Amino acid sequence: MNLEQIAESAPLSENVDSVVRFTNVDYSHPNGVPALRGISVEFKKGELVGILGANGAGKSTLVRHINGILKPTHGSVEVFGESTKNTSAAKLSRRVGIVFQNPNNQLFAQSVKSEIEFGLRNFGFDDELVRQRTDWALNTFSLIEYSNRAPMELSGGEKKRLCNALVLAWDPDIVILDEPTVGQDSEQKERLAQLVKLLLSEQKTIILVSHDMEFLWPLQPRMILMSGGKILADGTAQQVVRDRVSFSHANILAPQLVELFTELGDLGRFPADEFEARDKIRLQMTAAKEK
Amino acid sequence: MSQVLSVTPSSQAESLISIRALSYRYYASSRYVLNNVNLEIQKGEVVVIAGKSGSGKSTLLRAINGLIPHQHSGDYSGKVIVDGLEVLSAKMSELATKVGYIFQNPENQIFMFSVERDIAFGLENLSFKTPDIREKVDWALNTLGIRDLALRAPHELSDGQKQRVAIAGSIIMGQKILIFDEPTSLLDPYTASNVIRIIKNLHDDLGITILIVEHRLDLVSQIANRIIVLDEGKIVFDGEPRQVMYSSNLSVHGVTEPTIIRTTKLLDPGATGPGKSYPLTTHELAHELRKQVPRIGVFQKGSHEFGTNR
């Protein structure tokens, strides 16, 4: 057994607490159309999860159960050990922050600063803390120069940054990003990847809902594949990309590096990024030449 | 601008689209979104336009179909000629018959209550006779393979279907040029690759000239014959996809380089040298590696049970 295989077979953060638990969750829209069927899944503290699937697979419906916007039709969702049934979304959101896909669906304040303060005040932060957290958010997301500008006037990328800032300002324990890379250029994506790494280092649970495989793959998250309201596969990135059947069912394309190494016939640990890929190919080239 | 690689002789007189010294600034904005752009596009080309957000991509496209300057007032100088029409003096509806425009959000470009009525919209506006409209609508429905959706209402369609309907409604006037403004960014990858395939077919079967703004270069670079990179309203690269992607670091200009390109560049920093091949797909790179070292990867085979031929 080499090092890579040991790393792979290690249990997925077993000794960490479970923060979210879905038990046999079904959900149907008010018009009766089922959106989730028999979902049982658990998320842990400090975990990075990527939820993938085609449009309409149920990804957004699933994450909306975590902060209680949606309540299960059958089954139960527990967040930090408590059922979401009797708690309002407004209360749960204090610890579960969702950044929605479309910034235009929430920006309303007269300035960037008051946009950030809005959530903090809703959650009952005192004035001093509101000031501190707002300053932190403005600085962390390089929005300080815009603090008095109207959010509507910002560019698409800046709006998206503001939406990240206004949620992370109240320091939720679980951070859910819904399609964070849509319409983002390479610089913005790079910044986002760094944000994810920062949040991970703070032991937050991060859930990325996305079909941008090339963005997710280098982060090597736990991957959950969804289709038709069901979970098709759930495991480490390395495990899930090997499940070709579920992949084609979920209408997801494999990462390019997985495609490359599959074609080369090398089915060991797939490299996470181009640097790992280069090293692996070089190693193999020397090995093959020596034979 | 020594970086600009020109594949098409710019002096050619009979360009389908000819943009000369185009500068544009939106009303009440201090910044020029387009800054002295010169561009010639020939009939039958498939041109990808890339660049970070705010680089002027969408503005350039709108300047070709006339939304700029006809719908957005602003500071406009230079000349744009599309299939013999000068955009500035032509009527918007006249330009619509030359250039079809497909937008990012499929929802906001279907206005009528049924698919076939929506597809007919352009011809109805041009006062075509009912039987002629019928015939063309049927043609468009068949071309896009959406015959069975003809009588559906827009809210009954999936995003991918909506995008097909939008395309059908945009080719109905027999346009020679189709513009796609980030047509796949709201779609999942599988649906996106289907839309890209449709675009390729429109080019191959109908000879339509295609201009497309797209972030996912891995998807479009294979169907394109030319990539143009914009930054700060200027063209910084213009050339054949392999050349453009391997001659520079596109991420400096906000364009996400496909993983396969980044990997190849790392493996062979001199990938731009003469006589080198430039892989665009995983398949091409794998082929290239095997050419160099035939036995690569072979020793790994059999050690795992996950065999596949993809």
Added chain:
Amino acid sequence: MLASAIFVVSLVSHIEVLIVLITFTIALTFAAKIVKRFGKSMTFFAPLALIAFLLNYYVFPVGLLTATNLALRLFAVIASSSLFFLTTTPDELEQVMRWFHLPPDLVMIFVIAVRFVPVLFLDALQIMDAQKSRGLEFEKGNLMKRLRNTIPLLVPLIAVAVNRSLELAEAMDSRAYGATKRPTSLYVLKYNFSDYFTTIAGIVMSSFGIYFALFGRLW
């Protein structure tokens, strides 16, 4: 049909005539095979007529006959409007508007308004989700607070609607909108048997209505 019903109702106060009118309307719903949906719509709206009756009879001293009469009038209008909206798709309504040579811009305003009501409704739900996720509680507080709570909902909704309309305008312009004052149509409105029948019935009933209003009796 709707027009003639409203016309008749506004003129006539004879219970017999109203009953004939209502019976005819109900008969038409059978002919149009929409009884079930008609019933649903009526159970929703008909209580209005009942309330009108009770209100008139008990609150105002108008007498049983007048109260019944007023209630039946209301019922007749509700029934014929339901019939109209259940048998006429927005698409047909749009064609009728064109057939009457209403200005194309006006027709398009109607079309887009109807087409985008459900879309904006979904937008509103999304916005509510987003603001709830920022700790906003719509149902909490006194009236002033609740009114203030609608701002985070309304401002983005207006922004989104404006955004959509700008994109729509671009899409319409890109498809030759406004090329002519007289756009043609994929469909041509054709009168068929049932259209002739209802039109004639409508005219006959309107004539009776006028006759009644003028002379107060049939013979």
